[in-house]
Amino acid sequence: MTPPERAAVADSPRHGRLKVALLGAGYIGTDLLIKIRRSPWLNCTVVAGRNLAGDGLRQARAMGFAVTDGGIDALVNDRRDHYQLVFDATNALAHQTHWDLLRPLGKRVIDLTPSRAGFMVVPTVNGEDAPAHPNVNLISCGGQASIPILHALSRHFRGIRYIELVTTASSPSVGRATRLNLDEYVQTTESAIQAFTGVAQVKSLVNISPAQPPANFRVALSLLVDGVDPAAVTAVVTRAAAVVRSYAPGYRLCACTVLGGDRVFVTVEVQGRGDLLPTYAGNLDIINDAAVTVAEQHARARAALAIPAREMA
């Protein structure tokens, strides 16, 4: 089956695209930029990083974007209202400072760091609530890959006693900020799984795989569930995976088994589109596709408000 491509240009905006800024030009930021460029709803007016000679800002400039090495200060000092929304692709520790500076300016933020500061969003689960929150947090790539399935299972089976997530990303797909944020990554992912499933006993583990050639990004889910029907598990998991594929086409179920009557085991691989890095780096795509989806939702909501306003005028 060929998965559908994300929202086609057919429903492109009639009132100008939403102006966005990108803060941080690491792997996640640079890959996100390529996805923003494809979006009919978004227009990135500035990319703010730290180093003009670094790979990220050089690539951004080569793609034709305005760049600055002034970081957050450059965004705060922007007096010409160049942007309404900021994607924060820096690191968890810096995010709180960024939000403290951007909030008084009335900017919206989509946070791709595991900061736990904003309203946690997984598009297929609570994406429709996102536009109501000025600071949206996208948890982690492991959270984005696992929560759609875990949430669906928690809705269907009441007796979940324990959830465990093991995330494996290939070494070349994991940038410096993520490496320094591993503790926040683990803890934020655990909190998010608790919040989305209502299960208190949660564990998140992360592997960075040195394999060459690199292996696809994957997550493994192990659950202890009372009174579980294997056929129902397969149906719920398969349905949840199909919904994620509506915006992340490389999302693929590898194994889905029930052992010993109470242990559910599911593995998922995510192939990326091969934008910044080759397709093994599905970890970039699963969070960046979510970021673009949430930003487009906001752009649509804004356009919907703008139409009646113009008709009245």
Add this chain to the structure above:
Amino acid sequence: MSAAEHILISDSTLRDGNHAVNHQLGREQLRAYATAADAAGVPVLEVGHGNGLGASSLQVGIAALGDREMLETVRACLTRARLGVFILPGWGTTRELLLAIDCGADLVRVGAHCTEADLTERQFGFLRERGVEAHGCLLMSHMASPARLAEECARMEGYGAQAVGIMDSAGNYLPDDVTERIAAIRAAVSVPVLFHGHNNLSMAVANSVAAARAGARILDACARGFGAGAGNTQLEVLVPVLERLGWRTGIDLYPLLDAADLAERELIREVPAIGSVSIVSGLAGVFSGFRAKVAAIAARERVDPRDIFFELGRRQAVAGQEDLIVDVALELRAAAGAAAG
């Protein structure tokens, strides 16, 4: 080699040995062995879940005791030996480091897979601020070149590691491999170098001696080789061999042999032997800790465990990727079905 140079023995019986019993070592077992090893003058005792702090999980096994319980139990038995812990960033976080420090851990071994030393930067920084001695080691080290291992070790030294080195997690090395790697690391760092062997190809003691000859000054070993699959370097063999070659370990032979006898009696279900599947896992370069899981899944899916190990080796699975075993078994079964059909 100068006369009577010292080699620090780090005894991982109560940590790596836990792999061989699915992390089920109990309080009395910890107490009995820790007391015996301490009496023998073993300088460092590493304790915990086989995969380190915070690792108790369905993925690699739920431990019988929590981290705190294990550490407090052993701490209370030690009069001379230092209490060591192991942590792999991504599996254990600063939360677990704080717990270990609170329980009186003297020495923290921070691990990372062969090429991933920069994952340890934060934890070394954290430990340095608290003045806790910390050593860095690269797991699954056979997957990287000597030059790359040296570079990664130098990186950990830069983060503040007070010793650095490599683990032969898969039991894949032959002595010349070890000599080359330890020599490269020695040339790249000024802190002591460590080596941790496994016995899949019957080389653990020989590899440890090669490491010492190449300049390693910290060697890991376990009583009776207690460890997953073919087991680790056998402690009570390594120590007298090193002494005979002219190194000092500070460990007394008879009490050491008594501790090893006690381990066999009280801790070990099956004294490690080089079974056929362990030879394959060593050749394939796959973490020995996968053995029990591979055996169970192979039986369930009716595929040859040796095929699973070779396929895991081809995919370069590392310790912690136990979830790959099911995928590999299902694919092998499907392929066998297709061939038969």
